[in-house]
Amino acid sequence: xxxxxxxxxxxxxxxxxxxxxxxxxxxxxxxxxxxxxxxxxxxxxxxxxxxxxxxxxxxxxxxxxxxxxxxxxxxxxxxxxxxxxxxxxxxxxxxxxxxxxxxxxxxxxxxxxxxxxxxxxxxxxxxxxxxxxxxxxxxxxxxxxxxxxxxxxxxxxxxxxxxxxxxxxxxxxxxxxxxxxxxxxxxxxxxxxxxxxxxxxxxxxxxxxxxxxxxxxxxxxxxxxxxxxxxxxxxxxxxxxxxxxxxxxxxxxxxxxxxxxxxxxxxxxxxxxxxxxxxxxxxxxxxxxxxxxxxxxxxxxxxxxxxxxxxxxxxxxxxxxxxxxxxxxxxxxxxxxx
Amino acid sequence: xxxxxxxxxxxxxxxxxxxxxxxxxxxxxxxxxxxxxxxxxxxxxxxxxxxxxxxxxxxxxxxxxxxxxxxxxxxxxxxxxxxxxxxxxxxxxxxxxxxxxxxxxxxxxxxxxxxxxxxxxxxxxxxxxxxxxxxxxxxxxxxxxxxxxxxxxxxxxxxxxxxxxxxxxxxxxxxxxxxxxxxxxxxxxxxxxxxxxxxxxxxxxxxxxxxxxxxxxxxxxxxxxxxxxxxxxxxxxxxxxxxxxxxxxxxxxxxxxxxxxxxxxxxxxxxxxxxxxxxxxxxxxxxxxxxxxxxxxxxxxxxxxxxxxxxxxxxxxxxxxxxxxxxxxxxxxxxxxx
Ligand SMILES: CC(C)[C@H](C(=O)O)[C@@H](O)C(=O)O
Ligand SMILES: CC(C)[C@H](C(=O)O)[C@@H](O)C(=O)O
Numbered sequence: 001x002x003x004x005x006x007x008x009x010x011x012x013x014x015x016x017x018x019x020x021x022x023x024x025x026x027x028x029x030x031x032x033x034x035x036x037x038x039x040x041x042x043x044x045x046x047x048x049x050x051x052x053x054x055x056x057x058x059x060x061x062x063x064x065x066x067x068x069x070x071x072x073x074x075x076x077x078x079x080x081x082x083x084x085x086x087x088x089x090x091x092x093x094x095x096x097x098x099x100x101x102x103x104x105x106x107x108x109x110x111x112x113x114x115x116x117x118x119x120x121x122x123x124x125x126x127x128x129x130x131x132x133x134x135x136x137x138x139x140x141x142x143x144x145x146x147x148x149x150x151x152x153x154x155x156x157x158x159x160x161x162x163x164x165x166x167x168x169x170x171x172x173x174x175x176x177x178x179x180x181x182x183x184x185x186x187x188x189x190x191x192x193x194x195x196x197x198x199x200x201x202x203x204x205x206x207x208x209x210x211x212x213x214x215x216x217x218x219x220x221x222x223x224x225x226x227x228x229x230x231x232x233x234x235x236x237x238x239x240x241x242x243x244x245x246x247x248x249x250x251x252x253x254x255x256x257x258x259x260x261x262x263x264x265x266x267x268x269x270x271x272x273x274x275x276x277x278x279x280x281x282x283x284x285x286x287x288x289x290x291x292x293x294x295x296x297x298x299x300x301x302x303x304x305x306x307x308x309x310x311x312x313x314x315x316x317x318x319x320x321x322x323x324x325x326x327x328x329x330x331x332x333x334x335x336x337x338x
Numbered sequence: 339x340x341x342x343x344x345x346x347x348x349x350x351x352x353x354x355x356x357x358x359x360x361x362x363x364x365x366x367x368x369x370x371x372x373x374x375x376x377x378x379x380x381x382x383x384x385x386x387x388x389x390x391x392x393x394x395x396x397x398x399x400x401x402x403x404x405x406x407x408x409x410x411x412x413x414x415x416x417x418x419x420x421x422x423x424x425x426x427x428x429x430x431x432x433x434x435x436x437x438x439x440x441x442x443x444x445x446x447x448x449x450x451x452x453x454x455x456x457x458x459x460x461x462x463x464x465x466x467x468x469x470x471x472x473x474x475x476x477x478x479x480x481x482x483x484x485x486x487x488x489x490x491x492x493x494x495x496x497x498x499x500x501x502x503x504x505x506x507x508x509x510x511x512x513x514x515x516x517x518x519x520x521x522x523x524x525x526x527x528x529x530x531x532x533x534x535x536x537x538x539x540x541x542x543x544x545x546x547x548x549x550x551x552x553x554x555x556x557x558x559x560x561x562x563x564x565x566x567x568x569x570x571x572x573x574x575x576x577x578x579x580x581x582x583x584x585x586x587x588x589x590x591x592x593x594x595x596x597x598x599x600x601x602x603x604x605x606x607x608x609x610x611x612x613x614x615x616x617x618x619x620x621x622x623x624x625x626x627x628x629x630x631x632x633x634x635x636x637x638x639x640x641x642x643x644x645x646x647x648x649x650x651x652x653x654x655x656x657x658x659x660x661x662x663x664x665x666x667x668x669x670x671x672x673x674x675x676x
Contacts, residue, residue, distance in 0.1 A: 082515070105553070106447075106448040109444075109447075109448055112444065126481065127515055129515070133522075136485070137485040138482065138483075138485075139521075139522045140519065141480075141518065142480060144478050145479075147475040177417070177467070178479050180477045180478075206570055207569050207570050207573035208573060210548070210570050210573045211574065212577065213574075213577065214444075214577035214578055215443070215580070215581060228512065228515070231545050233548075234545070236551075236552060239549035239552035239553045243553060244549060
């Protein structure tokens with residue numbers, strides 16, 4: 001199987017190298033086409049952060065595996081990640097958040113297990129970037145929610161929930177204030193829910209959800225949200241398990257899917273071989289599952305979980321009393337645990 | 339001193355009674371004008387949830403102390419709370435979140451102290467309710483941010499931060515996506531910040547803030563936000579200290595200030611004398627401070643904190659092994675600790 005790979009910026013190349021090394025050692029039957037995409041490509045003069053060759057390779061292969069990318073500075077310049085999601089209509093963003101033994105948080109210490117899946121609409125909302133300055137003193141942004149856009153992400157969430165026999169599917173919204181836009185999203189949710197009678201469904205206002213997410217996160221399972229609320233809630237959920245360094249992300253479209261690390265590019269530690277490859281590896285495992293390579297995915301996942309559980313860690317987390325491994329050594333430990 | 343009091347809906351009347359009883363016992367030099375406001379008033383046919391007499395009394399006295407109010411159901415019907423904020427241009431919403439000994443959370447158990455003040459713009463943003471359905475399939479909401487609106491809330495936050503010698507004032511935003519609207523808010527923040535050179539200021543993207551808020555909440559102090567992001571982050575912060583039942587809220591305007599409990603009306607337990615009056619009491623303490631009645635405020639606050647610390651509690655929190663007090667008994671305990 002052939003997939004497109006974009007190493008990204010900052011720590012991107014070194015964590016990608018570590019992950020592909022693990023894939024190889026696990027015998028993943030994958031071939032890679034490395035594509036030019038990222039802030040470094042933007043800097044070469046490609047406004048959307050990718051070369052035309054990169055674009056056509058990705059469109060031909062249908063799967064992009066990518067490292068973190070820096071958002072270029074400047075007026076009117078868009079995030080490369082957001083542009084990619086829009087370009088290929090990856091309408092659903094799926095992020096899973098699970099307690100990882102060995103990654104200590106206040107929740108793990110309190111014995112509260114985290115097992116959450118956030119499905120976020122990935123294109124609409126204020127991410128449309130339809131904004132203008134009406135006068136010197138007044139700025140307006142248009143928040144657009146469409147029924148077809150809501151339908152496709154909600155349907156995706158329900159199909160996924162059915163497959164994983166979810167305990168609960170919760171629509172998160174602010175329809176008490178945004179009665180028409182979030183009202184449309186919420187109504188669409190309940191309409192589609194009727195086709196999944198075996199699932200427990202409910203809805204909750206986003207502020208209330210955020211309060212409950214830090215008091216009883218174990219009561220939630222699958223969450224479906226509009227784009228910006230989904231962005232905020234995703235990061236909150238990431239915090240519950242130790243941060244974005246431990247959260248995989250998949251952007252799902254009908255023709256193209258993007259699996260990515262969504263943490264920063266950490267320019268301060270780039271090139272030092274000390275970055276944590278876990279989020280990218282977890283995204284890679286999600287990609288292997290998506291490709292039907294379930295045995296390879298399980299082999300790597302089990303080794304990763306075991307490695308973390310044994311207390312091996314990079315410098316950004318884990319027991320400060322034990323020595324941190326560098327990126328390469330951490331990858332080797334995982335391989336040793338196959 | 340004379341203030342307007344609206345008992346609110348559901349558990350509102352009984353927690354208000356408990357709080358006013360505590361005020362009386364503490365010798366607070368206050369007279370009350372009880373005004374008709376709430377869902378029950380809406381149900382009597384007053385569309386904005388208050389009688390004309392209530393409105394003019396509140397405008398004459400300038401201070402409203404209110405219990406929780408239910409949002410009436412129905413198309414085009416607005417939240418009574420939100421209508422009140424708009425009617426009197428209470429442009430800043432201030433909520434403080436502090437670890438309360440006796441109220442156990444995963445953070446208190448982990449020894450992580452919470453001491454946060456959220457200052458939220460209270461009128462603009464999608465709370466303007468400017469929404470329409472363009473076609474059967476497309477809904478649009480306008481998010482409006484103005485410079486004067488941003489200025490007044492940001493200035494309020496800085497004045498408050500100066501007074502309390504804040505460690506840090508942080509502007510929270512999503513200006514990487516809403517470049518023009520949140521860009522205006524963020525620029526206004528940094529411009530006004532220059533007039534407060536003694537304060538440490540910085541800014542952070544809202545999703546990143548939410549992640550850090552659950553991993554290292556102790557690193558934040560005063561947060562300034564636009565309306566909806568402020569709504570979400572406020573509830574997240576409330577969760578960190580045990581929930582909305584422990585968070586005071588003040589709506590600040592130039593002519594009128596509203597001190598309120600922002601938790602729900604809990605219709606299921608209304609009239610049973612078992613509700614927790616703490617959030618309303620904390621809002622009342624903030625009101626006493628606002629009125630310059632600092633000694634009375636301190637007397638009540640110390641007694642409340644001591645009562646909680648000693649393990650006294652209503653049925654919604656505290657050690658399950660010890661008997662819960664009812665609302666009246668809890669109030670009496672506080673009074674006994676003056
Ligand atoms: C980088 C940023 C534009 C992006 C977003 O807001 O979607 C990020 O926060 C994410 O969650 O992938
Ligand atoms: C009741 C609701 C409209 C309100 C809001 O969204 O502002 C509430 O959540 C609050 O924070 O006071």
